[in-house]
Amino acid sequence: MKIKLTTIFIVLVLICSQVILSPKKASAAQPTVKLSSVKGEVIIKIGGGLREFPAVDGTELVQGDWLRTGKNGTAKLSYEDGTEATIGASSYINIQQLTSSDTISVSSRRQARITSWKDGHQSSIQLWAGSVWSKVKSLVNIDDKYEVETPTAVMGVRGTLYLVSIDQETGSTQSDVIDGTVGVTQNNEDTKAAPVQLVTMGQTLKLVSLTEPLPDKQAIDPQRLIKNTQPEILVHLINDITERTMELADKTKEQQKTFSQTGNINDIKAAIGTSSKLVELASFGKEFMSSLQKSDKLEAVKQVLQDNQQTIEQVLKTIDTIKSETEVIKSEVVEAAKAAGVSQEQIDSIGKEAIGVATTPASEPTQNPTPEPTQTPSRGQNSQNNSTIANWLVESVDGGNASDFTLNASAVPAGATYYGLFTTDGAQIDTYKATNATIRTGSIVFSDPSQLVVKFYKDAGGIQMIAKGILSGTVVDGAGSGQMMVTPVTGTWNLGKTFNDAITSDFTINVIGISEATQYEVWANGSAISGKINIIGANNYFRTLSVAFGDMTQLTVKLFDASGNQVGQSILSGTTTNGNGSGAMNY
Numbered sequence: 312m313k314i315k316l317t318t319i320f321i322v323l324v325l326i327c328s329q330v331i332l333s334p335k336k337a338s339a340a341q342p343t344v345k346l347s348s349v350k351g352e353v354i355i356k357i358g359g360g361l362r363e364f365p366a367v368d369g370t371e372l373v374q375g376d377w378l379r380t381g382k383n384g385t386a387k388l389s390y391e392d393g394t395e396a397t398i399g400a401s402s403y404i405n406i407q408q409l410t411s412s413d414t415i416s417v418s419s420r421r422q423a424r425i426t427s428w429k430d431g432h433q434s435s436i437q438l439w440a441g442s443v444w445s446k447v448k449s450l451v452n453i454d455d456k457y458e459v460e461t462p463t464a465v466m467g468v469r470g471t472l473y474l475v476s477i478d479q480e481t482g483s484t485q486s487d488v489i490d491g492t493v494g495v496t497q498n499n500e501d502t503k504a505a506p507v508q509l510v511t512m513g514q515t516l517k518l519v520s521l522t523e524p525l526p527d528k529q530a531i532d533p534q535r536l537i538k539n540t541q542p543e544i545l546v547h548l549i550n551d552i553t554e555r556t557m558e559l560a561d562k563t564k565e566q567q568k569t570f571s572q573t574g575n576i577n578d579i580k581a582a583i584g585t586s587s588k589l590v591e592l593a594s595f596g597k598e599f600m601s602s603l604q605k606s607d608k609l610e611a612v613k614q615v616l617q618d619n620q621q622t623i624e625q626v627l628k629t630i631d632t633i634k635s636e637t638e639v640i641k642s643e644v645v646e647a648a649k650a651a652g653v654s655q656e657q658i659d660s661i662g663k664e665a666i667g668v669a670t671t672p673a674s675e676p677t678q679n680p681t682p683e684p685t686q687t688p689s690r691g692q693n694s695q696n697n698s699t700i701a702n703w704l705v706e707s708v709d710g711g712n713a714s715d716f717t718l719n720a721s722a723v724p725a726g727a728t729y730y731g732l733f734t735t736d737g738a739q740i741d742t743y744k745a746t747n748a749t750i751r752t753g754s755i756v757f758s759d760p761s762q763l764v765v766k767f768y769k770d771a772g773g774i775q776m777i778a779k780g781i782l783s784g785t786v787v788d789g790a791g792s793g794q795m796m797v798t799p800v801t802g803t804w805n806l807g808k809t810f811n812d813a814i815t816s817d818f819t820i821n822v823i824g825i826s827e828a829t830q831y832e833v834w835a836n837g838s839a840i841s842g843k844i845n846i847i848g849a850n851n852y853f854r855t856l857s858v859a860f861g862d863m864t865q866l867t868v869k870l871f872d873a874s875g876n877q878v879g880q881s882i883l884s885g886t887t888t889n890g891n892g893s894g895a896m897n898y
């Protein structure tokens with residue numbers, strides 16, 4: 312009997328020791344954050360416990376848990392809503408608040424605070440040392456919250472990319488906002504009543520004192536940011552900026568397409584705001600990479616990229632391509648907005664408001680606006696992109712029953728041999744004609760040039776479109792003239808490895824200039840190797856599986872409209888390495 316009791320006692324001791332000594336797993340009812348990309352020394356401590364344990368990929372943390380990193384340690388926290396926080400080296404954090412719907416939480420900030428709500432996710436990290444790079448998904452519920460708290464500041468956000476770091480010597484808090492808006496308050500006993508300083512994209516704020524007034528925000532100095540940030544965080548910053556610019560580009564195109572379908576002025580205004588953020592973020596990315604190339608962090612960043620199966624050359628090429636495309640997108644949006652009667656003053660005001668610059672509201676357009684004529688830059692070239700300002704002419708013929716439309720030679724982009732004239736809803740006027748020929752409008756009422764689009768092609772069949780132009784000007788009784796901005800059609804592709812093997816990757820494209828394109832197919836050696844894939848929205852990738860993606864020049868992307876008609880075609884250029892790559896789509 313003694314032996315049995317002793318055995319039971321030993322078993323109970325072993326079970327209890329496992330509970331005490333092992334990192335706990337969150338119960339199904341508790342919201343969690345999951346650790347990944349654990350590198351170097353990363354240690355966790357269970358909330359309320361004393362023992363520390365080495366972290367591994369897949370470890371789940373709950374409210375109250377602690378995490379610290381060594382001088383070479385980093386780890387990524389992934390939240391249930393898609394938000395990610397990358398913890399830098401020599402950092403010490405506490406998961407202060409982590410709750411989802413229908414919960415009540417108790418959090419401590421000098422004094423206990425109880426928060427309850429019915430909907431939404433609320434998260435708060437206490438950063439006592441080090442740095443945190445946050446990629447916060449847009450918070451759509453009014454009760455959603457994401458905060459980072461330091462000894463001197465509390466920062467709350469609503470959808471953003473930003474870095475928070477604590478100076479080891481002074482204890483000051485630096486908040487660098489790359490995209491979105493962060494509300495910064497001083498972390499004192501009366502935080503709720505403290506003034507809030509809104510820091511918007513491209514701005515930084517350094518908070519040193521709890522007693523002095525909040526300092527003014529400043530423009531981010533990329534050189535300072537690079538110097539004070541470890542290479543692993545810099546790589547996350549670069550990749551997240553690239554991902555965010557692509558998201559904004561897709562969103563702008565979707566808003567443009569909606570406007571072309573509805574004619575609702577609010578849709579094109581939304582596109583103005585989104586494209587303004589897109590240009591601002593792409594410009595920062597370009598400036599950041601330029602500063603990085605001159606810094607002593609470059610070699611360390613190259614090594615981190617190599618560990619991620621990326622190269623600095625790929626990153627630089629992608630950033631350059633994105634920068635060029637964003638300018639084309641913004642130009643198209645502005646031209647469409649002007650054609651719809653939105654004034655330059657309004658365009659500037661909407662753009663500044665989108666990126667967080669205070670403006671004086673611009674007046675609304677009149678009910679029947681007259682499109683503003685486009686001013687021709689010197690040498691007919693727009694200095695901000697590859698668009699060309701050119702002239703068009705329409706003459707009344709056949710006793711006023713028809714009109715002849717012709718182009719000035721300067722309107723024809725290099726490589727174009729044919730062109731077509733279309734209404735903005737996609738209807739074609741006459742057939743495709745050689746670029747030096749006349750298109751006869753027939754019985755089409757030619758009165759509002761802003762409702763017409765010229766498209767340029769390499770071929771007579773209207774497949775390889777290489778540029779397009781939206782008209783502005785005046786027509787009276789079938790005769791008139793005006794100008795148009797001829798914008799090149801461009802595109803990019805991206806190949807990202809999905810699994811550990813190098814032959815399974817996700818292929819996606821980004822098309823600029825063919826607004827009617829809704830789906831694409833990938834072709835090789837005269838045969839389709841994919842089905843029709845959405846360009847925007849869900850399921851917009853082609854999973855390559857066992858398809859060898861080596862020589863991209865052997866691949867062709869065909870574009871289709873919503874009715875299944877082919878509206879474009881492109882040969883790819885670029886390189887791939889171990890299932891990753893990017894490049895251009897050459898029309």
